[in-house]
Amino acid sequence: MIDLITPHSIIPNLRASSKKQALQELARRAAELLGQHERAIFDVLLERERLGTTGVGHGIAIPHGKLPNLDRVHGVFARLERPVDFDAIDDQPVDLIFLLLAPEQAGADHLKALARVSRLLRDASMCERLRGADSADAIYALLTHQETSNAA
């Protein structure tokens, strides 16, 4: 995950009352981080949700999309203060969101990043630890630790 996120791209307690609001907040944070238009990011995410929900179950969502003028795949991780209804496949409310934005010409990298995030968040104990972590740094450490231990 090290190449997808930085300590700045972790939001440990996002306030949102709906799916739309959660996506808006995430788009705002991503816009700040990447120097892009908030609206453009939000539209891309909505577009993707229209193809089918990215709420993969167990309270987890992986919204994603493609943006022009990005250098590489970027991620933003948010933990919601209160779970929101995300039309997830298991109808459960969502409280962990990993946003992925890929450059227009990302090709297979987009898929690879998505697969990695999906695999990481499949791990039930990982999700429990993410929910229990007390700071952005702790979350960052959890997300990236897995990666380094895998590489080792």
Place this chain on the structure above:
Amino acid sequence: MEVTSSLILIGAALLLISVFTSLVSLRFGTPLLLVFLAVGLLAGEDGPGGIVFNDAGAAFLIGNVALALILFESGFDTSFASYRLAAAPALTLATLGVFVTTGLIGVAAVYLLGIGWIPALLLGAVLSSTDAAAVFLLLRVGGITIRDRVRSTLEIESGSNDPMAIFMTIALVELAVGHLPGDAVGIGLRFVEHMGGGAALGVVGGGLIILVINRVRLDPGLYPVVSLALALFVFATTNVLGGSGFLAIYVAGLIAGNVRLRGGEVLRRFHSGLSWLGQIVMFVTMGLLATPSGFPAVAWQAVLLAVLLILVARPVAVWLCLAPFRFSAPEATFVAWVGLRGAVSILLALVPILYGLPEGQMLFNVAFITVLASLLVQGWTIGPVARWLGLVVPRRRGAVDRMQLELPGEIEQELVAYAVLDQSPVARGQRLPRWARPSLVIRDGQVVPFQRARQLQAGDRVYLFTDPRTVPLLDRLFAEPRDLDEDDRDFYGDLVLRPETTLGTLAELYGLPLLLKQADRHLADLFRQEFRDPEIGDRLHLGQVDLIAREVVNGAVTSIGLDLEPARANRHHVPLLPSPAELLRSLASLRSRISFRLWERRQRRPGAERR
């Protein structure tokens, strides 16, 4: 009078015991049929029951009628849709598969039992068919959902291979006693006459049943009786005319069961009840007839034969028969494993006794032990094996409490009653579609018109009139939510997509390969094009991802899963029954590995000399 009453008493008591032990056996997952067989054995001459029943003729008669009823019901209960899915592989198994199994068991029996070729092949024929009752029961009552294609193949095979096994058994017995000249052309002609006649008369009989039930006005209580009488009539007439009565009654059931019949639901229940009765009677009778004190003499040979049947004969037959069809290794392995033998084999083992063959009793004992072993080993493990092979379709929805009532008259509508379950979409405020025509709600014992019921609550029962084809859509609204588990993600993929997503959109988003002329195709069309009749779990490979049919309603894929790392789904590195192509590939890779090793060794040798 005394004798009659005690006979009835014994019969009724055995039935009751069988039915009630079945309750217990469901708890422990014991194959039910084994329980029935055990009841018969315990009641019989060597068990505590001590009933002496040695009339092979009577047992054969009872077994024949019972088997006829079971086959009628299995035809009645098999939809043409399953035939469309699985007819070719299933019928190959039912014909070629029976031949191959007979041959292999025959070879083994010659050496194991030290008997001549004809009695050995006879034993092979007796053991060659899978048991319809056992397969149906274990696949349906077992509480697991297996992919349609695999289940249909097994069910159709088990329903249609009995006539074949019966023909071979009788032909071989006649050969043994010298009634039949060993003339291949003669036997071939008789085979054609037997099967062709059976199938043709079955079609006629099925038509007759439909005609009588739908055209003749009778007291409603008489329809089940008429259907029973007609079915047995078709069975017996065909036998008398020299065709296969069992094939005829199966085909008649198949045809009648796939047409809208007056009071169809009642008929279905009636025949399902009769089929239960048939199974219990058949297994208990066979258990009663057996003399376990004769078993030890052939025990180890029979057990070894059972092992060979399960691990060699059946897998080889399945592998040969399924090679031309698209079955994955786990699927073929599962088909091989569900080669359950049952009462039909025991019934057929009576034929040599009835013909007075000297080896008759011994063959019967061997067949009995083999069936027992098959029911024990295969019957008990179907569920775990299906799970191990990853063939169980995870249920994506929780329970639904639904009742369907057919309406009189010719309309294509049904009265459907749903209980509103806690946490189901309707209980959480989801509106019912207008086409569902909700008409009334029963709430706290009061009938409330739907318009006045407002929001549905848990505990309500809703009655609606709808086209039966829409029921799967309604089920979604009334189902309890269900927790996903890890297997679901393996089976259904990571993300979901709507069926109307175009291939172009998807390819652009994820950088997938794409043919330009396909860019506007909907994903659902893609499935229809590839599978014609897609079913849940079907996978399409698209570059490095897989698309999976997550939901299928009336032949159209309505929800699609996206598996980002399809390799993960292949957790089974045990392709017990690889397809020929896979086998070739692994042989090729083995060869290249071996030649690489040899090359390595040759390279090392001069080095060793230098040292």
